[in-house]
Amino acid sequence: MRIVICDDNPIERNNLLEVATHISKSEGYDAEFEVFENAKQMLFELEDKLELIDVMLLDINMPGIDGMEAASKLRSRGYIGEIVFITVSKEHMLMAFDVRAFNYIVKGETDSTKTVKIIKDVFEIASEKSKEYMLFTGIGEYRNIAINDIKYFEVRGKIITVYYGSKSFEFISTIGKLENLLFTKGFLRVHRSFLVALQYIKTFAYDGITLLDHKEIPVGRKYYSGLKEAMKENAVG
Structure with missing residues (x-):
């Protein structure tokens, strides 16, 4: 299973990677991670291998191309994997469904237990899809x-x-x-x-x-x- 993390905040990016890595190991998933600090870099690097990506954890509030715009571009280019948004506000919730997001995590509001459950659930869905x-x-x-x-x-x-x-x-x-x-x-x-x-x-x-x-x-x-x-x-x- 290949997972992408994109967040411009290095502390939050590393925290997310740590949580996702721990979950993948504890649940027995053979996971590979790619980490990006901005959406422009991510879109360029993944252009020719979108079909290989199972899960994307995208921060919405990033300078330049934000996570919502990046997700829209990814879908238009044929990405069909799962997307979980990381956001500072619930106001983006309705827009998240427009790009068929699996779920979203609100910074400072979604507690650690709920965050872990969301990531566990999206990994399980992605893993099952890849087995068929x-x-x-x-x-x-x-x-x-x-x-x-x-x-x-x-x-x-x-x-x-x-x-x-x-x-x-x-x-x-x-x-x-x-x-x-x-x-x-x-x-x-x-x-x-x-x-x-x-x-x-x-x-x-x-x-x-x-x-x-x-x-x-x-x-x-x-x-x-x-x-x-x-x-x-x-x-x-």
């Missing part, structure tokens, strides 16, 4: 792929292509079989040729979807109502 894999059989090759990394499937004839991270893999199956296997994992049929992970959808309309990586996928007329209902169920507010 599917094995695909291609021509002379097997590929074990984390379900959480899969963006969508496309079928052409008898060949299905799974797109995950920045990679793809071809195998033989049916889109109907995949639909049944992955329905409870947050995947939805949106077209006779496409099965999409809801968490990667940025925008949608009656005739198409735009994913977080800006890939555009068509929506079949008979699938639109199901897509609209599924997106409503996952909406905040």
Whole structure:
């Protein structure tokens, strides 16, 4: 599990790292930490490896690019991991949901017991998500792929292509079989040729979807109502 901590205050940054490290060890997680003192540096360093990050602990009140703006940029670039905000005020709580934050810690208000529980909970969620894999059989090759990394499937004839991270893999199956296997994992049929992970959808309309990586996928007329209902169920507010 890879965890990022970003806070401009060195004392609070080190305290957070100490608490998170202690929790990861006591809970038995194999964790790696990356620590940043500002959001600009963090965004630059993580640009090409967002799919590898499981949890981000972000301070909101930082000079330059604040934590909320950084989180928005991360989501628009395709980051789907967990975010916990560190803030000085509850006024940011509603905005935190706009970027699908897991939770938030209020400096000077959230006590140590609650802080530990929040970090424990987010580590547990991230760990469980990273454990789910599917094995695909291609021509002379097997590929074990984390379900959480899969963006969508496309079928052409008898060949299905799974797109995950920045990679793809071809195998033989049916889109109907995949639909049944992955329905409870947050995947939805949106077209006779496409099965999409809801968490990667940025925008949608009656005739198409735009994913977080800006890939555009068509929506079949008979699938639109199901897509609209599924997106409503996952909406905040």
